[in-house]
Amino acid sequence: MKKLTTIFAAALTLATSSVLAVNPVPAPKQSVPVLLKNATVHAVVTEPAIQDVLLVDGKIAAMGTNLTAPAGAQIEDLTGKHVYPGLIALINQLGLIEVEAVRATRDDRETSATNPDLQVQVAFNADSAVIPTIRSNGFSHSLIYPDGSLITGRSALMQLDGWNWQDALVQANVGLHVNWPRMGLQTGWWVRDSAEKQQERQREQLEQLQSYFSQAQAYYLAEQAGLNRGRDSRWHAMLALFEGKLPLFVHADDPRQMRQAISLAKQYKVRLVIVGGRDSWRMADELAANNVDVIYTAPYGLPTRTDEAYDQAFSVPGVLQKAGVRFALSLDGFWDTRNLVFAAGHVTRYGLEPAQALRSLTLDAAQIAGVADRLGSIEVGKSASLVVSEGDIFDYRGHNIMQLWIDGRNVDLNNKHKQLHQRYQQRYQAAN
Numbered sequence: 269m270k271k272l273t274t275i276f277a278a279a280l281t282l283a284t285s286s287v288l289a290v291n292p293v294p295a296p297k298q299s300v301p302v303l304l305k306n307a308t309v310h311a312v313v314t315e316p317a318i319q320d321v322l323l324v325d326g327k328i329a330a331m332g333t334n335l336t337a338p339a340g341a342q343i344e345d346l347t348g349k350h351v352y353p354g355l356i357a358l359i360n361q362l363g364l365i366e367v368e369a370v371r372a373t374r375d376d377r378e379t380s381a382t383n384p385d386l387q388v389q390v391a392f393n394a395d396s397a398v399i400p401t402i403r404s405n406g407f408s409h410s411l412i413y414p415d416g417s418l419i420t421g422r423s424a425l426m427q428l429d430g431w432n433w434q435d436a437l438v439q440a441n442v443g444l445h446v447n448w449p450r451m452g453l454q455t456g457w458w459v460r461d462s463a464e465k466q467q468e469r470q471r472e473q474l475e476q477l478q479s480y481f482s483q484a485q486a487y488y489l490a491e492q493a494g495l496n497r498g499r500d501s502r503w504h505a506m507l508a509l510f511e512g513k514l515p516l517f518v519h520a521d522d523p524r525q526m527r528q529a530i531s532l533a534k535q536y537k538v539r540l541v542i543v544g545g546r547d548s549w550r551m552a553d554e555l556a557a558n559n560v561d562v563i564y565t566a567p568y569g570l571p572t573r574t575d576e577a578y579d580q581a582f583s584v585p586g587v588l589q590k591a592g593v594r595f596a597l598s599l600d601g602f603w604d605t606r607n608l609v610f611a612a613g614h615v616t617r618y619g620l621e622p623a624q625a626l627r628s629l630t631l632d633a634a635q636i637a638g639v640a641d642r643l644g645s646i647e648v649g650k651s652a653s654l655v656v657s658e659g660d661i662f663d664y665r666g667h668n669i670m671q672l673w674i675d676g677r678n679v680d681l682n683n684k685h686k687q688l689h690q691r692y693q694q695r696y697q698a699a700n
Contacts, residue, residue: 291400294429298326298676303337307346312353312631312645323652326676331648352661353646354408354653356633357605359543359563359598362402362410363392377415382480385505386421388414389440392433398603400683403428405606406655408674411637413445418477420445425637429679442637443517443541444509449473451524485510515539521546530558541636546572549584552591561636562588562595567611579618586619596633613662625662652676
């Protein structure tokens with residue numbers, strides 16, 4: 269009998285663990301108006317002081333002070349709480365990688381060097397256990413992109429509470445991504461190739477990239493003239509680029525890479541966004557003069573040169589702001605995206621204004637992604653994607669996410685981390 273009891277207890281524990289491992293069910297569509305009252309509202313855009321926000325049918329219906337709740341409305345008293353637009357995490361592979369060391373759980377890249385027709389959203393795993401851990405820190409949307417060499421494919425903006433990729437997709441074809449060939453030389457003990465060999469490979473890759481764009485433009489011109497007799501899916505996917513409808517997202521850190529990218533963007537008259545931008549501080553005025561946006565991915569970066577100050581990477585956002593460069597902050601990865609909100613607070617200690625830090629994860633991020641008409645600020649008519657924090661959302665001590673709405677849907681903020689915490693807390697209490 270004792271043995272059967274032990275087996276039953278073990279089975280119950282296993283079943284409980286399996287239940288805990290399941291992600292929260294996506295929230296249902298908003299069914300009644302929701303009035304948020306008495307909050308400190310960070311609208312991002314210039315607005316008079318407001319305390320109340322009314323959400324109706326997934327949209328922001330009204331803003332102000334002492335708003336009257338419509339009939340049947342749900343009222344949320346948020347006295348002492350802070351309301352922000354849902355945060356937008358640009359440039360990551362959330363939902364494309366589950367366990368980095370397990371190849372079977374990765375769907376983040378193709379092997380060939382030219383994949384402009386790749387649409388990354390079809391690989392998005394909406395049921396990833398990582399996603400709820402990101403939501404719990406205030407992120408409502410994520411811009412995912414495909415990795416690889418040279419032309420890697422097209423990114424997509426996803427909302428983070430969907431049943432599947434079709435449900436989660438907000439905007440496809442946000443940008444065409446290019447990994448620019450390395451310009452610097454590697455000199456570590458582990459490097460086998462000589463400097464000459466590295467330079468030769470760099471020249472070959474750069475020539476290959478230029479050839480791809482030349483072929484794509486020729487295909488575009490032939491398409492315009494009605495001369496194409498066949499369809500090349502790669503170059504057909506780049507038609508929107510030459511039509512000015514698809515921005516070019518170039519992953520580059522070195523000033524030589526960025527200047528080459530600017531030259532290519534001018535040649536083909538396309539909008540350029542630099543992703544990475546570790547050395548963007550060295551040419552901030554040049555980037556501003558050419559209307560180049562930057563998605564800066566190293567707010568926690570270490571010095572890359574022996575003569576750089578310890579805080580060089582931390583101060584880059586402040587330099588970009590002073591130069592008039594529009595930028596968003598990012599942590600390129602997947603699970604560590606949740607720390608991006610703290611990275612934004614971190615760089616405010618190194619020259620970036622707090623209001624600009626908020627914009628870098630909300631309105632400016634939405635503008636770079638081409639969705640500022642729907643997301644990024646608290647304005648009447650925009651998506652009711654809002655987050656409530658007990659204190660300053662960018663401060664480790666004040667940050668405590670209480671609620672999150674995506675398109676007016678009240679999202680369940682439970683996640684695997686919280687489940688494990690509760691599980692082992694119960695175990696500790698039982699043992700003591």
